[in-house]
Amino acid sequence: MKLIGSTTSPYVRRIRILLDEEPYEFVNLNIYGEGRDELRRNNPTLKIPVLEDGGQELFDSRIIARYISAKQGRDPLTWDQENQLTMIDGANDSAVTLLLSEKSGIDTSQDLMFYNLQRERIMTTLRTLAAMVEDGQFEQWNYPAICLYALVDWLDFRDLVDFSDVASLLAFRDSHREYPWVAETDPRKA
Numbered sequence: 001m002k003l004i005g006s007t008t009s010p011y012v013r014r015i016r017i018l019l020d021e022e023p024y025e026f027v028n029l030n031i032y033g034e035g036r037d038e039l040r041r042n043n044p045t046l047k048i049p050v051l052e053d054g055g056q057e058l059f060d061s062r063i064i065a066r067y068i069s070a071k072q073g074r075d076p077l078t079w080d081q082e083n084q085l086t087m088i089d090g091a092n093d094s095a096v097t098l099l100l101s102e103k104s105g106i107d108t109s110q111d112l113m114f115y116n117l118q119r120e121r122i123m124t125t126l127r128t129l130a131a132m133v134e135d136g137q138f139e140q141w142n143y144p145a146i147c148l149y150a151l152v153d154w155l156d157f158r159d160l161v162d163f164s165d166v167a168s169l170l171a172f173r174d175s176h177r178e179y180p181w182v183a184e185t186d187p188r189k190a
């Protein structure tokens with residue numbers, strides 16, 4: 001099994017944590033630099049993660065997680081967990097858009113419709129996720145909890161969000177720092 005990704009991507013980190021003790025090769029690419037040709041050869045959508053296993057290629061963390069979970073004999077996600085993932089991905093995708101815009105020299109704090117929509121989506125999803133954390137809905141260390149951890153820690157690492165309204169998310173992150181593969185996959189170690 002081969003996982004193509006990077007050490008900073010929150011989408012790759014969730015898969016690395018889910019893979020746990022599975023033996024696999026990790027290909028760490030700089031997808032915006034010298035690793036881009038390899039990315040082009042492996043995924044026409046030009047995104048990471050990509051998983052290869054016995055001739056089967058898989059794009060997108062959601063599909064990769066389904067594949068790994070099935071191999072590990074885990075139960076499929078419930079519809080409510082699927083909704084949690086959609087919220088986590090909604091916030092994560094908007095935050096990636098903000099980061100790439102900033103890297104392109106755009107001031108995303110401007111009062112522009114596109115950036116207002118991204119910031120609004122990030123905060124509405126984070127507020128809902130924070131309420132779910134407070135309600136005990138992320139107490140089990142399962143795939144949605146792993147994805148939430150990777151999102152919150154990455155938003156903090158990239159300094160993309162003011163957490164004062166959603167402090168329970170940082171408390172959730174802080175209480176899971178000792179879980180398996182969390183420290184090893186810290187993006188700050190990249």
Ligand SMILES: N[C@@H](CCC(=O)N[C@@H](CS)C(=O)NCC(=O)O)C(=O)O
Pocket residue numbers: 008009010011031046047048049059060061062096
């Ligand atoms: N829906 C995808 C999103 C993956 C994604 O956006 N990955 C980022 C890295 S954090 C990426 O490859 N971005 C490249 C780009 O947007 O050009 C998944 O869940 O795998």
